[in-house]
Amino acid sequence: MKHVVGRVPVRSLVLVTVLSLGGTALATSAASALGRDVPDPSEPAVEATSTTSPTPTVSPTPTASPTPSPTASPTPTASPTPKPTATPKPTPKPKPTPKLITRSAVLGTTVQGRRIMGYYRGWSHTTQKRTLVVLGQMHGDEKAGLQTADWVRRNVKPTKGSEIWVIPTMNPDGNARGTRTNARGVDLNRNWGTSGYRSSGKGTRTWGGPRAASERETKAVAAFLRRKRPDYIASVHQPFGVVVRTDKDRGWERRLADALGLPIREVGVGTPSGLTSPTLTGWYNRYYGRHGTATTLEYRASVSSAYAGRRAGLAITGAARVRARLG
Ligand SMILES: [Zn+2]
Secondary structure (H helix, E strand, O other): OHHHHHHHHHHHHHHHHHHHHHOHHHHHHHHHHOOOOOOOOOOHHHHHHHHHOOHHHHOOHHHOOOOOHHHHOHHHHHOOOOOOOOOOOOOOOOOOOOOEEEEEEEEEEOOOOOEEEEEEEEEOOOOOOEEEEEEOOOOOOOOHHHHHHHHHHHHEEEOOOEEEEEEOOOOHHHHHHOOOOOOOOOOHHHOOOOOOOOOOOOOOOOOOOOOOOOOHHHHHHHHHHHHHOOOEEEEEEOOEEEEEOOOOOHHHHHHHHHHHOOOEEOOOOOOOOOOOOOOHHHHHHHHOOOOOEEEEEEEEOOOOHHHHHHHHHHHHHHHOOOEEEEO
């Protein structure tokens, strides 16, 4: 074929003419009649010509093209505006309406493969000023907070500029087993990396685990809280019937206590004085306390679903001042 290259323009010229007259079969026969090589149909020259051949069938469409042009006419008015230099004029642009965003995220997985879920409610196009995290359950045998989490997730719309993260349980294995500890026998509220952490007590209900923050559940929630740095964290437990005092944010504690009908009390976890409790709230308040306050809520042992759901959900979101309305 190489030796033909010089003649290719001539041949393709012929081909184009013949093709426009109609059909490849005619083209090849015409080419062979001219005594030249029959072109390989895969050759670009032929493909190019063959693509031109179907155009007559497309030609009726131009009649449709004039009609859409009026819709295209507004674009010329926009075309003079684009300047490559960054001249942002915020005044002519109307502010986009904030939209409620709901989404879920997998914060981590347990040794038994269960997912630790987080559910988000917030607004687009707003600067988030306040973040509330509701942790429904850490101890698998304390079930009431699951209802709080569920109720908040389903019913509360945050104020614009606020966002709510609901973590129904950070111990889904313990929840499935109905045990305080996780599947490895670790009390997740003694496993946080603070000065008060102890590895002793294996086999008891309050074993802190082999190492500080050894558990996947602790790591997952700690990573989440480090990222979000919430203003308020409500960590729900049972059965003492108190709002655990931290004195970090007395207004928040008072609002919680009033709405929940519970007293504010100190609750020790056996940590020597001067050391920080190896609990979620101990850890957060110690290391991220300038960002916000984590508070342990101890519902009573037996609470109605109306209390654990609506009442507690209203209490927590109201105390954090993140609730706009329901629905
Ligand atoms: Zn608990």
